[in-house]
Amino acid sequence: MLLNYNPRHCLPSAEDLPDSDDTPVDNQLQHLISVLLEATLALIWSQRQDWYFGVDMGIYYDPYESAIVPDGFLSVGVPRIIDEDLRLSYVLWEEQKVPILALEVVSQKRRKEYTKKKDFYAEMGILYYVIYNPLRKRKPRLEVYQLNKGNYELLEGEIIWLSELNLGIGKEKGIYQGIEREWLYWYDQDRKRYLTPEERAVNAQQEALKAQERTKKLEEKLRSLGVDPDQL
Template identity: 50%
Template sequence: MVQSQLTQDLPSGDELPFSDGLPVDNELHILVPNLLSFILGFLWSERLDWFFGINMGIYYATGVNPRVPIVSDAFLSFGVERLKASGLRNSYVVWEEKGIVPSFVLEVVSKTPGGEYDEKMVKYAQLGALYYLIYNPTFWQRDRREPFEVYRLIEGEYQRQLGEPFWMPELGLGIGRGVGTHQGLQREWLYWYDEQGNRLESPEDRATRLQEILERYRQQFGDLPQ
């Protein structure tokens, strides 16, 4: 009854701003999450029980003010509707998602420090996100950190985890860095991995593999029949 009353007193998603209104200052903030999203969309095309948000406000009632969101570069939730009955989400409102908080959140560090190692870490702990990844490929020396840091929420506090790719059993996914091509750019990206440490195929990976198969076929049998 108390929980029901609390939910009734909270604003609806339609009443809340869609984001914090702050622009990203690094293209990686868009490209890195998009690649992770594309891989999941390809891998879980038949599943409807997950949601991957990018640069989207997360509203939660366990922080200081439920009307002030925390905006992550990306997050992943399970047990929620892939698509809302009313259409696409403008924001992620925990009390309208059966109380389900994201299991995984990602922050890509930018030129302007955004509190990834302190303020946001506290907020994500209040939110209750199980895993928190800070990806800092460009400014890690400035910040005196590592380029890839994974944290797990243990008794209300984040503790640094070791290993890469890092396997997250509750998610059925691992995550780590790898060199590949995305939108024509060959560089280091974040990829999902399986439990054996094999990188999960991206749409570009699949296209390249199929092209190689086609080329081997042509070399052996000639051009495909018209």
């Protein structure tokens, strides 16, 4: 891996490289789970600009090798926005930061998430490796590994605390884009789930309706007392 970037080496930039490996995701779930995590994180870390969450984006670790494309990945300590064109891909010798988390969602078409990819992410030095396998019936569907001395160790718990991120990650039933099923979510240190953008919008709408109802009842009460609220 080349993290020591020297412009004189004339290494290809993000503009020179494909933004993925042109392999489509196996199903929509792989994409939506990553998008939901990214959108929620954008609210949680709305005051921060030192992170980037990639979805179905190529990570280039060697100018002579094809990109590896996780379903999702998080990098901390990099600019969230480079310019108005945003990132085309994630190039290690430009970014100078290895992602801190990689996410793979297992589908019917296995892609060596538990073997080759796991070993490769460990070799890259990615601290957290998250595998979500909705097809499992007996074994845990969500597994989170943490890198320790070059090897991944499985972290225990239904909600797994990621100390380096000050976030927890877990799964539970919910509704996203009208789809009710099990999703992955972020949690705070008290194991309380962070609301998604959709949930926040619904809550805000409900609070607005409650405020309107309270105002209507107050106006009715004033009128019953002979007071015209429009004259106040």
